[in-house]
Amino acid sequence: MDRFSPDKRHEVMSRIRGKDTKPEMIVRRFLFSQGFRFRLHYRKLPGHPDIVLPKYRAVVFVHGCFWHRHENCRHFRLPQSNVEYWENKIAGNVERDLRDANRIADMGWKVIVIWECELERKTRDEVLNRVATLIKGSCEGIGAESCPG
């Protein structure tokens, strides 16, 4: 795996397609540094999760607070115009997120969701360490609701 691809064009193109966004890169770099190996945008699972760890049967979604409606988050604020359009669009995203997460969980995989705002410098280390613990099997902390039992 080439994790330090310095190809600028690729980076720019990726951003346009909405993949390889910065928050996701933070998570990927951390996991890789901790020895985790993963697949990206795995097509065999519903919703093509951002990061898939087959060895642990775990998937990680990195959600943007706006596009995925992070409730009570200061990053989630609907635009003042075209309110109805945005409401519908984002409601559709949220519905799809939920459906995909449930399907993946039904297939026996662990679903971990990280919000963009949790990756701010202040909380980043703590959140990432909890994610690593979750992937390895502990069901404390974020995503606990998707753990069995």
Ligand SMILES: [Zn+2]
């Ligand atoms: Zn947020």
